Amino acid sequence: MSEIEVDQELLLDQTNTQIFIFIDEQTYYIANKAHADFLGLDKSEFGNVSIYDIFTKDVADYFFKDNKKIFKIKEKIHTREWFKNSKGVSRLLSITKTPKLDSCNNVEYIICSAEDITEKNQSEKQKKKSEELFREITKNMVEMICLTDKNGNFVYAGPTYKSNLGYNPEHLIGKSVFNFVHPDDLDRIKSEFNSLLETLIPRKSEYRCLHADGHYLWLETYGNFIYDDIGNIKKIVFTGRDITKRKQLEQKLKNTYEIINNSLVVAFLWKNDEESGWPVEYVSNNVVDIFGYYVDDFNDDKLSYADIIHPDDIERVKSEVETYSENPDRFKFQHKPYRIITKNRNIRWVDDRTTIIRNDCGEITHYQGVILDITDRKMAEEKLMENKKMLDDTFESIQDGISVIDTDFNVIRANSKMGEWYKVNTPLEGKKCYQVYHNNDKPCDYCPTSRALKTGKTETNIVPGLPNSKIEWLEIYSYPMNDRYTGEILGVVEFVRDITEKTKTERQLEKYSTELKQINEELENRVQKQTEEIKNAERLRVLELHHRIKNNLQVISSLLNLQSEKFNDDTVNEAFRDTQNRVISMSLVHQKIYHTKGLESINIRDYIEDLVEHLISLYNGENILIKIDIQDAYFGIDTIIPLGMLINELVSNSLKYAYSEDEYGELNVIFYETEPGIYTLIVSDNGKGIPEDIDLDNPGSLGLQLIKSLVDQINGDFKLHGNNGTEFVINFSC
Template structure:
C-alpha cells in the first residue's frame, strides 16, 4: 500500500511538472510570436549578428538595402553593403570592426553610417549595436535607421538658415526683433548703421523705446499690433545716435506663444528721411505753384485729353460763376454752354499738333467778359513725350477789342481824310500844271515854252505820286513798279514817242517805296526819260529806250534808263552839270542816298542804285 501511494504521489508530481512545462512552452511560443511580430513590423532594419556577419534580418532590412534576405544573410556590414570609405575618411571595414568589437565587450554603440544598396546607390543611416544572449551564445542586435530624408531636410534647413542669415546681414533694410518690454533681441548691420551705432554690442545695450523721438508712438504701434497682429508702413520718427531725427517706415508683426500671448515683435525698418524731405519740398512747390496760379490775373484752365476740366484758378471761377462748379465738366459746356466742341477749337488743335495754339473767341453770353484770347499749351509727359492734357491761358481782351474798334473807326476816318488830302494835293498840282500850260500858250519864245513844259512834267511827276497814293489802300507806300509803267506811258503819249519812231520798253520787278523816296525817284525818272526822248534821237532819228527797275544784291534797288541814241555831248561833265535837269538828278540821288552811274558803251545809260 505504501509503495502504491508513493507511486501515485510521484505520478501527480510528474503531472504537475508536465503542466508547468507545457505552460512554459506556451509562453515561449507566445513570446516568440511577439518577438517575430515586432521583428518583422519594425520600421527600421534589424539584424542579428554573430561575430561580424548577419545571421538573420527582417523584411525591412531587405527593402532598405534593395535586395532579398538571402542576399544579406552571411554578409558583413562593411563589404558589399558599404562604400570603401566613410565620410570621415576612415576605411569602412576598419571602422565597422572597431564598433563591433566594442559592442561585444558590452559597450552599446550608436553612430552615423553610410551604407550602399545592392545597386550601389548610397544612403545615410544611424546604426545602434547592442549585445544580446540567445541561450548561452552571445550575439549582436543591429538596428539600422534610414535617415536620408531627415538629412536632406536638415541640409535644406541649414541652407535656408544660412540664406536667412546672409539676407539678414546683407539686406540694406533694417531688421530687428524685440520684446514687448523693449529688450532688443536681435538687429542686423543695416539697422545698426542706420541709427549710427558703432557695433551690435553697443546697440543691444539700449531699449527699443530709446530710439523713438516720441515714445508714445511705440505704444500706439503696440496697440495696433495687439489688435491686428501685423502693421504695414507705420511712419514714425527715430533718433540717430548723433541727435539727428530720422523718418522711418516700419512693417512689424507680433509673435505669440501657444497661449496667444505676444512674446516678441519682428519687423523691417526703412529710412525714408530723404523721401519725406522730397515730399515736403513737393508740397512747398505745389503750394508755391498754387499761389502763383491764383495770383495770376488771367484765367487758367487745365484740361485732360477728352477736354474735361481738371483744374481752374479763381479768375475762371469769377468769370463763369453761373456755371459753377467748373471742374469735372467739359470745357465747351462750362465756358460756352455748348454740347459739343467749339469750332475752331485751339485746344483740340493743340492735342493733335503738340504745339501751342491760339484763338480769339467770344466769351459766355451775359458775362462781362465779351472777348477772350485763348492760348492752348500741350502738357507732355517728360519721359514718354505723350500729350496728357492742355493748359488753357485765358485773357480778357474785351477792353482791347473795344479799343481796337475805336481805333479802326478812327483809322478809317483818318484814311478817308488822308485820301482826301492826297486827292486835293493832286488836284492842286493839276491846277498849277494847267496854269503853266495857259502861260506857255501865250508865249512866243520857244525856250520859255520848253521851260514851262519841263516844269509841267516835273509837277506832273509829283502829282502822279499823290494820285497813286489816294488810289492805294496803303497811304504810306507807293507801288513804284506800276508808277513807272503808267508814268512812262503818260510821257510817251505826251511827247508822241510812237510818231517819232522811238520804241519804249520796260523791264520792271515788283518794288514798293515810301512817299519820302517815291517823289524824288519819280522826279529823277521824269528827268531821265524826258531827256532821252528829247535829246537822244535828233532830226527824226528812230531808236529804242528801255526802262529797267530791278532788285540788286544786299537789298539795293536800281532804276536805269537806257537809249540807243546819239550819245552824250563831248563836253558833258556830270560833276559840273549845265542843265537844271542834271542838277535835279544829282541832288535828288544824294537825297535818297543813291549812286548815279553813266554808261556810254552801246548806247547811253543812266543808272541810279539806292537802298531798298
C-alpha cells in the first residue's frame, strides 16, 4: 500500500459489518452501505443528519444516551441490542463504539461497528463444553489457555504458560490474573473483565503481561464461558498468545485502515499478476485474528494470495477473476465461497467482495477486496444437509406407511410404502388425504388426524383400506406437530400399519371363543342338572348314584372328545381337553366316594395323588420331577370338587406351559393344615413363569377366571408369585 491510495469508501461499502460515525451525541457524519441497507435508507441520507430524523424517539434516545456517555468517559463501550431491520424483522446486533481522541485527549468523533449476531447468539446458547476434554486438548495447544473463577483467580493453567511466560502452571493456581497485568493496563483490563461478566459476550483483550524473568510481553486473550447443565456460568476460559511482535508492527499502521482493523473482515490489495499468484501489496492487520498470518508474512512477496487458497479451489477462483475482468464496465464482483488455508494449516471457508481498480487507460492494475470467514455458516449448512439426508433415509427405510399432513388435510410428504399401498392414486403429495387414501370428498368421520388437529393430542383408529385392495384394514396413529415457540399445531404425522391379517385372526379367534363358550355353558348346565338330581337321590342309593355319576362324567368326557374331532383349530382342541380334565377331576371324586367306606368325606391325600398321576400321564410329564407332600385330611363333596378342579387347573397349567418340550423341571404339590380349620394348598414349578403385569382382579384367560371362582367357592384367597417360576398359594377355611 505504500504508493497506492485505497478508496476508503469502497472498502467500507464492501464489508457486511455496519460502520457509522457520530461527530457528537446525536449527529451522523457518515455510514456505510451495510448500515444504510439494514435501515432501508440510502447512505447519502446520513451526512450530518440527526439520529432523531432516522430512528424512533425510543431508539434515538438509546443512541443519544450511549454517545453522551462515551464523550464523558472517553472509553470504548460494547453493547448488544435487538433492532428491527428495514423488513421489520428483529435482529440482535453486537455494537462496538470507539472514541477517537484528539491531541488534547478530547473525543473528536465516535467510530461505531455493528455485527448481526442473531444466529451466533442462538448457536452460543446451545454450546456445551466438556472440561475433561478441554484439559486434554490444551496439552497439545500452542496458545496459552487457562480457566478462572468469577473473581479472576486461576483454577487451571495450561502447560504452555511455562514456555510462553516462564511460570510453572501449578504455581499459578489460586492467584489472581490481575497480579500479572502491567499497572498501566490494570484498570482497563479489570473493566473489560467486568464487562465480560455483565454482557456474557465473548471478547478479546490485549494487555502487557509480566514474564517470570521480569519483562513484559503483549498478550492477546479471548474470554468465553463454560456453562453448567442449567445455564449458569461454571468457569471462564481464556486463550492467549504472544502478540508482542504484532503490537510492534501495529504502531506503524496507517489511520486510513483503523476502521477496517476493528471489523471482522480482512482487507487485501492484490497486484494484477495472476502468474505470480496475485502478490499482496496490502493486508489489514486483523489477518492474524482471522487466518493466523502476520502482515509481515506477505511482505516482499513471501506469500502471494494464491499461496493461501486451497489447491482444489484455485483454478475456479482464477477462472472467475478472468470472467469478471473481461467486462470493461464491471468494477465489482463476488466469488463463490472458496477455502483459505490458515497459517496453522486449518481450512476456512470465505466469502469475498472484490473491486477492480483500473488506470486512466482502463487497464486493470490491482484488485481490492474484503474477505469474510464463513466457515461456521458453511459447516452449519453441511450439517443441515447431512441431517436432512439422514432424515430422508430414515423416512424411506421404515416399513410402515408415513404421511405428513398439513392443517388443510393436504399430503405434504409420503414415504415409498404409502406410494406402494396407494399406487392407484399417486402422486400423493399435494392432494387431500381423504381423497387419495379413502376416496372421499370430505374428511372421514372416523379420522384420527382430524381429531389430532382439534385436540392437539395423539389419536389412533382402525380404518378400512381402499376397495378392491389386498389391504383391508389399517391402524393409524396421528401425532400432532407443534410450533416449538408458539405451540400452534402445524400439521400431523400419520404412522400407518397394515393389520389385515391380524384383524382376520382376531375375528376367527373371537368366533372360536364364542363357540367354545357355548359348549362350556351347555356342559356346565348338564353337569349342574345331574348334580342336582344326585343331591335329591335317596341316601340308600348314594353309592350307586356316585358310581353312575362317575360313568356319566366319563360319557361326557367321551362326548367332548368326539366333539373336539370336528375342529382343526389347536386353540379349540386345547379348550376341549381342558374341559375334559375338569370333568375327570370331578369323576375322580365320585370314584373315591364309591370305593371308600365313608359316604360323607374323602381323604384329600389319596385324591390328589390319583389326580396328579392322571395329569402326568395325560400331558406326558416324564421329564418333570413331581414332589407331593400332602397331610391326611377329609373333606365333603362340596369342598373336594372345587379343590380338585383347582389342583387340575394349576397342575395342568404347569405341565402345559411352564416348560418347553424335553425340558426337565420340578413340580411341587403341598397341602397342610396351618391351624384348626385353616388349610393351605401350594402348587409351584421352576418353569418360565407368567407375565408380571397380569391383573389378578380382572383376569383375561378362562383358566384364571375359573381359579378365582373356585377359590371363592371354598371361601379362600390366593397369592401368585412369579420369581424363578410360578407359585400359587391358596388359603381356605372349612
